[in-house]
Amino acid sequence: GEDVEQSLFLSVREGDSSVINCTYTDSSSTYLYWYKQEPGAGLQLLTYIFSNMDMKQDQRLTVLLNKKDKHLSLRIADTQTGDSAIYFCAPYTGRRALTFGSGTRLQVQP
Amino acid sequence: DTGVSQNPRHKITKRGQNVTFRCDPISEHNRLYWYRQTLGQGPEFLTYFQNEAQLEKSRLLSDRFSAERPKGSFSTLEIQRTEQGDSAMYLCALGTADEKLFFGSGTQLSVL
Numbered sequence: 001g002e003d004v005e006q007s008l009f010l011s012v013r014e015g016d017s018s019v020i021n022c023t024y025t026d027s028s029s030t031y032l033y034w035y036k037q038e039p040g041a042g043l044q045l046l047t048y049i050f051s052n053m054d055m056k057q058d059q060r061l062t063v064l065l066n067k068k069d070k071h072l073s074l075r076i077a078d079t080q081t082g083d084s085a086i087y088f089c090a091p092y093t094g095r096r097a098l099t100f101g102s103g104t105r106l107q108v109q110p
Numbered sequence: 111d112t113g114v115s116q117n118p119r120h121k122i123t124k125r126g127q128n129v130t131f132r133c134d135p136i137s138e139h140n141r142l143y144w145y146r147q148t149l150g151q152g153p154e155f156l157t158y159f160q161n162e163a164q165l166e167k168s169r170l171l172s173d174r175f176s177a178e179r180p181k182g183s184f185s186t187l188e189i190q191r192t193e194q195g196d197s198a199m200y201l202c203a204l205g206t207a208d209e210k211l212f213f214g215s216g217t218q219l220s221v222l
Contacts, residue, residue, distance in 0.1 A: 004152075031209050042201060042215040043153065088152050097143065097166070098211055100152030 002026040002093050004101035011107045018076040020104045022089030027070060029091035033098065034063065034074045037086045046087075047074075076106075084108045113137065114204050114214035122220045123192055130188045131217045133202030141205030142185050144177055146170065147216070148198045159185060192221045 003025045012018045024032070030051050035043040049056045049063045049072070056063045062075040072089055086105050090098040113136035123129050133142065140161055145153035156175070158166045161182035171177075174192075179185040189196055199216040206212070 033210070035213075042213040043203075045210060045212060048210065090152075092209060097155040097158055098153075099155070102150065102152050 002029070002091060002099040004089055004091065004099055006087075006089055006101040006104045008102065009105050009107070011109060012079050014079060014081055014108055014110050016079055018074075018079045018083070018106055018108075020074045020076075020087050020089075020106065022072040022074075022101060024070050024072065024089070024091045024099075026091060026093055026099075027067070029093065031092040032063075032065060032072050033090040033092070034061075035088040035090060035100075037088065037103070039085075043088065079106075079108050081108045081110060114202055114212065116200075116202050116214040116217050118217055119215065120218045120220075122222065124222050125194060126191055128188060128190045129192055129219060130186055131200050131202075131219075133185045133187070133214060135183060135204050138183070139204040139206065140182075142179060143203040143205065143211065144185070144187050145201040145203060145213075146198045147201060153201055153213075156187075189219075192219075194221045197221045 005023045033048040034046045036046050037043050047058045047061050060077045064073045086103040088100045088103045090100045115134040117132050142159045144156040147153040157177050159179040162179050174190045177187045199218050201216040203211045203213045
């Protein structure tokens with residue numbers, strides 16, 4: 001099955017850029033998603049990218065996909081304290097379900 | 111607006127008891143998913159419905175777990191003879207035509 005790896009923790013200063021990385025194993029993933037989870041809450045869909053794209057920009061968010069290396073990243077520009085949360089990478093496995101990594105906890109320091 | 115309501119938000123039960131969670135889509139969606147999330151982990155897929163048909167079940171879904179979606183709208187997830195290892199957040203998600211999944215806020219289960 002699909003394996004998804006993310007670093008566990010990232011700390012940045014307010015106003016800096018954050019880059020959250022993800023590697024996955026299933027090269028047939030057609031869509032790759034980023035979700036945000038705040039404490040005690042469900043998952044919020046942030047953005048996604050199709051596997052035939054290299055980059056997608058959505059306001060402060062930039063998603064980069066290196067399909068050859070099966071590497072996905074999420075860049076948050078001008079990181080704010082409200083961005084503090086856990087971020088999950090989730091490739092779509094084609095069996096109509098998503099596989100999630102363990103998530104990266106982003107801490108934004110004022 | 112894709113929304114899903116889950117009830118209850120929190121459930122505390124004693125080991126050995128049965129519990130049932132409910133997921134109510136606010137709008138019509140053919141695909142409905144159940145996921146489980148334990149502390150410090152990402153959500154794990156449990157099962158998936160296309161309308162009222164349960165099309166896939168994870169091997170995580172032991173025979174103590176059963177899910178239904180009788181009319182293709184709301185869904186229930188029941189756990190019989192709960193164990194402490196069942197303590198987790200149970201999340202319902204709806205799938206859209208463009209392959210996005212939108213999650214509810216979940217039901218936090220604590221088995222004492």
